[in-house]
Amino acid sequence: MDKRQEMIEMCKELRLPSIQAFIQEDDMWKQHQTAEDFLYHALVQEMQDREVRAKANRIRSANFPEKKLLTELETERLPQNAASRLPQLKKLDFIQEKQNVLLIGSPGTGKTHIAIGLGIEACLSGYKVYFTTVSSLVNQLKESRSERTLRSFELKFEKYDLVIIDELGYISFDKEGAELLFTHLSLRAGRASTIVTSNLSFDRWEEIFHDPVLTAALTDRLTHRAYMVDMVGPSYRILDTKEWLENSQL
Structure with a gap:
């Protein structure tokens, strides 16, 4: 198993779906050459996606009978x-x-x-x-x-x-x-x-x-x-x- 695949498996184990998707995407993998740059952008993506999921979870847990904006x-x-x-x-x-x-x-x-x-x-x-x-x-x-x-x-x-x-x-x-x-x-x-x-x-x-x-x-x-x-x-x-x-x- 190469390092890239190993990182994907670790993301699965650690429940980091956004970083996992980031690693799996070939363009992202090639675009960010340094480890520091790659890690930074992967973490930013994970943070953003977690916030989106957190908002959705709060709305779901609120027990609204229907969505009214x-x-x-x-x-x-x-x-x-x-x-x-x-x-x-x-x-x-x-x-x-x-x-x-x-x-x-x-x-x-x-x-x-x-x-x-x-x-x-x-x-x-x-x-x-x-x-x-x-x-x-x-x-x-x-x-x-x-x-x-x-x-x-x-x-x-x-x-x-x-x-x-x-x-x-x-x-x-x-x-x-x-x-x-x-x-x-x-x-x-x-x-x-x-x-x-x-x-x-x-x-x-x-x-x-x-x-x-x-x-x-x-x-x-x-x-x-x-x-x-x-x-x-x-x-x-x-x-x-x-x-x-x-x-x-x-």
């Missing part, structure tokens, strides 16, 4: 307050400052799209992100409690740089679910960022939690130093349906 948003159709706040949110300073983002308003106005888009941007910027719906999170919390793994779940939940909790307001909770959700959101208050989307204004959150004291405490923790984004406006989906019906009649 901020660049795909039709900003002219967003509610005015959302359109004006989006440029600032795109900078992701709120994650660095451990601030929350609350997207509150009508169904179909782009709340989930903005939340996922910000989450993907955060993944690409090196942050650890987790996406969940409220109903899924409450079910996970209840299962963890019954299986006596709640503390392990808490520790994992606290370590995310950004947690996105979608669809607050679509279902109400029993006492156990409300208390578990309150406790876990409180764990992140002032320590890490959370994005919450809801179709209900704050004065209606008691309909979800059925406890005025708990509702007031949770609202206070979530809104402290938070970005409040008013998402009240006409539904994207209804507008799209109207346009489709009009076009189909032509």
Whole structure:
């Protein structure tokens, strides 16, 4: 076995796929004459490829239900307050400052799209992100409690740089679910960022939690130093349906 083939085998053993590909490519092998030059370019390639894989892994691990990019948003159709706040949110300073983002308003106005888009941007910027719906999170919390793994779940939940909790307001909770959700959101208050989307204004959150004291405490923790984004406006989906019906009649 010559040295080149031996290096390829070592790369396989060390799990260095980019350097392995670099060595296997004849043009690269011939182009870089000195060992120092060759090694430098091989390491640069490995670093770049690892960063690409790391970004893809963060996005995959974030549990997004679908890929929605901020660049795909039709900003002219967003509610005015959302359109004006989006440029600032795109900078992701709120994650660095451990601030929350609350997207509150009508169904179909782009709340989930903005939340996922910000989450993907955060993944690409090196942050650890987790996406969940409220109903899924409450079910996970209840299962963890019954299986006596709640503390392990808490520790994992606290370590995310950004947690996105979608669809607050679509279902109400029993006492156990409300208390578990309150406790876990409180764990992140002032320590890490959370994005919450809801179709209900704050004065209606008691309909979800059925406890005025708990509702007031949770609202206070979530809104402290938070970005409040008013998402009240006409539904994207209804507008799209109207346009489709009009076009189909032509």
